[in-house]
Amino acid sequence: TIGMVVIGRDGQIAAGTSTNGANYKVPGRVGDSPIAGAGSYAESAAGGAAATGNGDVMMRFLPSYLAVELMRIGTEPSTACETAISRIKRHNPGFFGAIICANSTGHYGAACNKIPGFTRFPFVVYNSQTNTPLLQSVDC
């Protein structure tokens, strides 16, 4: 899945996702990606977030919406992302998932759930500082 958040020079925000979903899914299955607040969410006054992982589990917790609402009240993007992941972990300790967050001033962060085989989550950032699509990563 690709999840993307874009913030314009004037603070406008858009978010989106695209995916072909889970392998060998039952025909008709839709994951979290197209669900506003789960796959991604954006509000220009607060921030944007996008998620990836086991959509069957993640969509129930609306992680992208939670992260944006936390950024609305001033929470740092990294902390907002971590809180959204921990909210899911509380009920599904072994779930596979990650999230990216960015607020309207251009600060950003990411978080993921540590499970065997997944201890680091890569993401890409491009702004006038990086001047290129810079690959970064976060420890789960």
Next chain:
Amino acid sequence: RATLPLVINTWEFQHAADAAWRALQAGGSVMDAVEKGCSRCEAEQCDGSVGFGGHPDERGETTLDAMIMNGNTMEVGAVGDLRRIKNAISVARAVMEHTEHTLLVGESASQFAENMGFTAEDLTTNNSISVFTQWLKDNCQPNNRKNVSPDPSKYCGPYKPGPTLKHRRRREIDIHAHD
């Protein structure tokens, strides 16, 4: 130091970030940038979890989910289980811009896309067909079924409702097999 504009996206998909950034530099809106960035992954399939030719379902078909959200107007366009159309996020944007709805799914979403001028084509590839064929040979393992018979941890379907297992089947997580 935080600066604007900013593009951030999941996984190592640098081409997608580059496409989004170019859209902004060309004077496009943040919506144009998200659409262009995600479209780049749909065309290149990125790590196989985006776009055509990846993650076949139990019938071997690849179907797509996508959404786009305008953080200014709070408008959303989304498609789920989109069939035979490659440009999922553009169809999602068309849902937002050409209907009063938010989410369209399945075969009807594909017909809406064709009416909006999108090309219908087969989303399977030699790779997805061989992946699917191998899955059938492996008795359809892994799969997403539970509490059915025959035992889904051993056999393919068709399945009928079966006894509810007391403890959940332990399932290996393939981080490349998800949304």
